[in-house]
Amino acid sequence: MSLVIGEISYTNILPFFYHLDREKLKEANCHFTPQVPAQLNKAMAADQVDIGGISSFAYAANAGAYTLLPNLSVTSYGNVNSIFLFSKHPIEQLAAKKIALTSSSATSVHLLKIILEHFYSLDVQYTTMKPDFTEMLREHDGCLLIGDDAIRAKRELPDNLYSYDLGEIWYKQTGLPMVYAVFAVRNEAISKQAELVGTVYQSFLASKQLSEELNYQPMIADIVKTHGGSEDFWNLYFQQLCNDFGETEQRGLLYFYRLAYQLGYLKHPVDKLVIWDSVLIKKMLANNEM
Numbered sequence: 458m459s460l461v462i463g464e465i466s467y468t469n470i471l472p473f474f475y476h477l478d479r480e481k482l483k484e485a486n487c488h489f490t491p492q493v494p495a496q497l498n499k500a501m502a503a504d505q506v507d508i509g510g511i512s513s514f515a516y517a518a519n520a521g522a523y524t525l526l527p528n529l530s531v532t533s534y535g536n537v538n539s540i541f542l543f544s545k546h547p548i549e550q551l552a553a554k555k556i557a558l559t560s561s562s563a564t565s566v567h568l569l570k571i572i573l574e575h576f577y578s579l580d581v582q583y584t585t586m587k588p589d590f591t592e593m594l595r596e597h598d599g600c601l602l603i604g605d606d607a608i609r610a611k612r613e614l615p616d617n618l619y620s621y622d623l624g625e626i627w628y629k630q631t632g633l634p635m636v637y638a639v640f641a642v643r644n645e646a647i648s649k650q651a652e653l654v655g656t657v658y659q660s661f662l663a664s665k666q667l668s669e670e671l672n673y674q675p676m677i678a679d680i681v682k683t684h685g686g687s688e689d690f691w692n693l694y695f696q697q698l699c700n701d702f703g704e705t706e707q708r709g710l711l712y713f714y715r716l717a718y719q720l721g722y723l724k725h726p727v728d729k730l731v732i733w734d735s736v737l738i739k740k741m742l743a744n745n746e747m
């Protein structure tokens with residue numbers, strides 16, 4: 458029995474991974490695979506990754522095959538600070554303009570399309586590219602970057618460019634949080650090895666809780682060393698992200714799915730989320746079945 462754990466290679470997912478007892482999980486035959494979200498989405502759809510963080514859009518595209526893990530997400534109520542449309546023109550003037558989209562995202566590219574099409578009534582031309590800010594803007598009017606690529610570009614943004622935080626726009630337009638990443642597990646992995654899935658789930662939850670209790674220290678000190686930026690920036694970044702997945706976050710996500718379906722980005726409507734039963738998990742733990 459073994460499980461492949463997908464690990465999004467951006468700092469925003471760190472609260473779930475920083476305090477994991479990786480040695481213990483490796484001894485239990487878990488393997489970690491760090492990749493950008495679009496690659497993890499693909500790998501999970503191809504049965505190469507069993508459990509972990511994926512783009513929330515990828516859950517909707519594979520809803521029948523995956524189950525969501527409760528209380529875990531990467532969400533923002535307003536500014537997300539790492540998902541930006543950078544543009545040579547004000548957003549209202551983007552009709553028929555050319556936008557380069559990062560190839561590492563699934564949620565944010567659809568979020569941008571929904572924002573421009575549904576909220577701004579703009580028809581825009583899109584090209585998908587590797588997340589290279591300079592290359593993307595060479596022949597395009599704007600570009601979408603996410604994660605650490607977006608944080609770096611925003612830090613060094615030339616004065617003549619506009620930047621739009623997609624989390625902020627979504628919240629202003631809908632009054633709802635935006636869920637970028639969810640934690641999912643392939644249904645097959647639950648049916649074959651529920652105990653190990655439970656152990657991994659509890660480990661993610663414990664890491665998240667400890668991260669919150671410690672106010673994201675010392676994680677932030679490590680991030681400053683590896684990614685630069687100030688402690689103040691990262692403190693605010695993690696304070697503004699929400700890692701819960703309760704009723705309001707789920708409502709925001711379902712509204713995103715509704716618009717994605719209406720605009721033709723999802724083949725099937727998703728109006729229900731299948732979430733692993735946390736009561737059952739607790740019972741299994743209490744009975745020492747995990």
Ligand SMILES: C=C(O[C@@H]1C=C(C(=O)O)C=C[C@H]1O)C(=O)O
Pocket residue numbers: 465467469470494495511512513531537539540561562563564565566603604605607637638
């Ligand atoms: C907040 C972010 O959320 C990420 C955005 C994703 C996407 O657009 O598909 C996927 C996973 C999240 O970790 C970010 O990368 O900045």
